Amino acid sequence: MKYDVIIIGGGPGGYVAAIKAAQLGGKVAVVEKDKLGGVCLNWGCIPTKTLLKTAKLYRDMLRGKEFGIVGIDDSKVKVDWNLLLKRKDRVVDRLVKGIYTLFKRNKIDLYEGVGTVLDKNRVEVNGEVITGKNLIIATGAKENFPEIEGLKEALESGRVINSKGALQLREIPKELVIIGGGVIAVEFATLFNTLGSNVTLIQRSKRILSSVEEEMALTLQKQLIKEGINIVTDTKLKSITENGILIDHKREEKLFKGDKYLISLGLKPQLKGIEGLNLELDSKGFIKTNKRLETSVKGVYAIGDLNGKFALAHVASAEGIVAAENIMGIDSIMNYNIVPTGIYTFPELASVGLTEEEARKKGHDITVSKFPLAANGKALAEGEATGFVKIISDNEYGEVIGVHIMASNATDMISEAIVAMQLESTVYDIAKAIHPHPTLSEAVMEAAFGSIDRPIHM
Numbered sequence: 001m002k003y004d005v006i007i008i009g010g011g012p013g014g015y016v017a018a019i020k021a022a023q024l025g026g027k028v029a030v031v032e033k034d035k036l037g038g039v040c041l042n043w044g045c046i047p048t049k050t051l052l053k054t055a056k057l058y059r060d061m062l063r064g065k066e067f068g069i070v071g072i073d074d075s076k077v078k079v080d081w082n083l084l085l086k087r088k089d090r091v092v093d094r095l096v097k098g099i100y101t102l103f104k105r106n107k108i109d110l111y112e113g114v115g116t117v118l119d120k121n122r123v124e125v126n127g128e129v130i131t132g133k134n135l136i137i138a139t140g141a142k143e144n145f146p147e148i149e150g151l152k153e154a155l156e157s158g159r160v161i162n163s164k165g166a167l168q169l170r171e172i173p174k175e176l177v178i179i180g181g182g183v184i185a186v187e188f189a190t191l192f193n194t195l196g197s198n199v200t201l202i203q204r205s206k207r208i209l210s211s212v213e214e215e216m217a218l219t220l221q222k223q224l225i226k227e228g229i230n231i232v233t234d235t236k237l238k239s240i241t242e243n244g245i246l247i248d249h250k251r252e253e254k255l256f257k258g259d260k261y262l263i264s265l266g267l268k269p270q271l272k273g274i275e276g277l278n279l280e281l282d283s284k285g286f287i288k289t290n291k292r293l294e295t296s297v298k299g300v301y302a303i304g305d306l307n308g309k310f311a312l313a314h315v316a317s318a319e320g321i322v323a324a325e326n327i328m329g330i331d332s333i334m335n336y337n338i339v340p341t342g343i344y345t346f347p348e349l350a351s352v353g354l355t356e357e358e359a360r361k362k363g364h365d366i367t368v369s370k371f372p373l374a375a376n377g378k379a380l381a382e383g384e385a386t387g388f389v390k391i392i393s394d395n396e397y398g399e400v401i402g403v404h405i406m407a408s409n410a411t412d413m414i415s416e417a418i419v420a421m422q423l424e425s426t427v428y429d430i431a432k433a434i435h436p437h438p439t440l441s442e443a444v445m446e447a448a449f450g451s452i453d454r455p456i457h458m
Helices: 014-023 038-043 045-062 081-105 151-157 183-194 214-226 313-327 356-361 377-382 410-422 427-432 442-452
Strands: 002-008 028-032 109-112 115-119 122-125 128-137 141-143 175-179 198-202 230-232 235-241 244-249 252-256 260-263 267-269 300-302 341-343 348-353 366-372 388-394 400-407
Touching: 002 014, 002 313, 014 028, 014 081, 014 313, 028 128, 038 045, 038 081, 038 313, 045 081, 045 183, 115 128, 128 313, 151 235, 175 183, 175 244, 183 198, 183 214, 183 341, 214 230, 214 348, 214 388, 214 400, 300 313, 341 410, 348 410, 356 366, 356 388, 356 400, 366 442, 377 442, 388 427, 388 442, 400 410, 400 442, 410 427, 410 442, 427 442
Parallel strands: 002 028, 002 128, 028 109, 128 300, 175 198, 175 260, 198 230
Antiparallel strands: 115 122, 122 128, 141 267, 235 244, 244 252, 341 348, 348 400, 366 388, 388 400
């Protein structure tokens, strides 16, 4: 049987591409070595957010007196880690089953096994060769472990774990050392600190979240320290021994000991099985693609983490749709200028577009307006007043070119900014749009007013 498209990898990029291509009338095959949904659904995005929901609920219960709730014995309130993991598994299982149902509904053929690309039209899986007119590679990325003395042995012994290993722990560690200061690191630091672990986070650069809007990252760093997380920045990792993690910090050697060591130091593309295509790679080893997601080989597309654009599930899904549309005859391109990011800490961080620094480097004449949540009624009522909304606008027309939100539900709030930027809206459009009261979204309106003149409630 010959397919219109063969997709290698059934993660958030691959399975979405498959569904879209099938909806457009294509005959589609997907090769997946594990479970549909990929890392994000099975071991990443969904599992961690499920755990973080429990952590936040637990934190709120311990804050009961602040909200007028009495009679709760804090010493008896605890989190049952095993029950929490079972709930996580139920959530994941339900969503994974949903994808398999969608495959059947859209008549997508699933080949379970490791695929090896023979050429751009042929893929071998389990000894069978399947053929297709087009190929989408969606094999994702894997942990990028640096050359560190003792790391290999520590990984083999189980003392050092990655994010997947953190979801398989038998109990909440009393002492947890996290190596890395990116999104995964700070989310796990938030989770385990809230659940009672003594958490130390070791970061190479001078602040956590080095790629995130600076004021948000620094504000979160202060908040995490306030909540008891020991954050050590500007370090160099020297070795990992049975006694702990040895680092160089401000020209002084320091040793940090924990029950477990969680390492999160970036990703590298998963290229096994596609070597025969000889695809053009960038300087970091990721597959080069154009805005149509096509590689250097005509008819071969690469989506998701392995093309090095954004290691985000929603970007992979968007890329999958673009690739599928192009294959099925619809001219489609990917717009990487309006890609939202979200970090599920307490409070959450979310961004879209340019930061103040990036905007100035690009030559924009800008206005930066910030509205603090401490002046928002809903935030005060909910006891979640740490944070702000920041809007960057271009002064020529008032067009919104960047929005950064730090709030308890920032990852939901950012969608207003995404739609506004997609429609090339101005700060005048947002300010004139009536926002419901009381809501945190009013802070977006207030920041827009600040871009024009002054916020109403400041």
